[in-house]
Amino acid sequence: KAGVTQTPRYLIKTRGQQVTLSCSPISGHRSVSWYQQTPGQGLQFLFEYFSETQRNKGNFPGRFSGRQFSNSRSEMNVSTLELGDSALYLCASSLEGGSNSPLHFGNGTRLTVT
Amino acid sequence: SQKIEQNSEALNIQEGKTATLTCNYTNYSPAYLQWYRQDPGRGPVFLLLIRENEKEKRKERLKVTFDTTLKQSLFHITASQPADSATYLCALPPDYGQNFVFGPGTRLSVLP
Numbered sequence: 001k002a003g004v005t006q007t008p009r010y011l012i013k014t015r016g017q018q019v020t021l022s023c024s025p026i027s028g029h030r031s032v033s034w035y036q037q038t039p040g041q042g043l044q045f046l047f048e049y050f051s052e053t054q055r056n057k058g059n060f061p062g063r064f065s066g067r068q069f070s071n072s073r074s075e076m077n078v079s080t081l082e083l084g085d086s087a088l089y090l091c092a093s094s095l096e097g098g099s100n101s102p103l104h105f106g107n108g109t110r111l112t113v114t
Numbered sequence: 115s116q117k118i119e120q121n122s123e124a125l126n127i128q129e130g131k132t133a134t135l136t137c138n139y140t141n142y143s144p145a146y147l148q149w150y151r152q153d154p155g156r157g158p159v160f161l162l163l164i165r166e167n168e169k170e171k172r173k174e175r176l177k178v179t180f181d182t183t184l185k186q187s188l189f190h191i192t193a194s195q196p197a198d199s200a201t202y203l204c205a206l207p208p209d210y211g212q213n214f215v216f217g218p219g220t221r222l223s224v225l226p
Contacts, residue, residue, distance in 0.1 A: 056213050
């Protein structure tokens, strides 16, 4: 089975721009979660989608949004980028989410905001 | 809210020794706890899950313990190898309205 695929791997944007990141989960996984990872804050939960519905949301501003498609693929969008948004954005999929099933992470998208 | 601490930011040990990493948590009584490994530039990889009614879990050279009284999990790597060098993260299951909460991680370096 193919693992979780995230595109692009690297991205450089300018303050004020917006960006869209993409995630393809493992086949058959219905839950997709997004995390932001920075050296200072570690892994911070952004949101989780299950069957095209946002099921959980972390403490991030409304500039961060996401969606999930009927094939479970997910995208996250960050609008009006700030320097502090520079981070590794990780997507993780699991069979059902919210249970004791482990998360399967992609290798992330490294976003740099200049 | 949940808080997770891992014993140290970095840990250096000699090859062949046992590495012991600590995960402490507060304000929570999780039914289980997970450990992940993360290599530079890559996403975390799931290693082990231990439930509250399991005192110990083993997988090859890995051993995890879970003490719900102390609110602590210990992660051991026996006969450590340089290839074990990575950051190790513990994670608690979803709390209401949230998703997995990860500790800050411990960066393990196994020196040859």
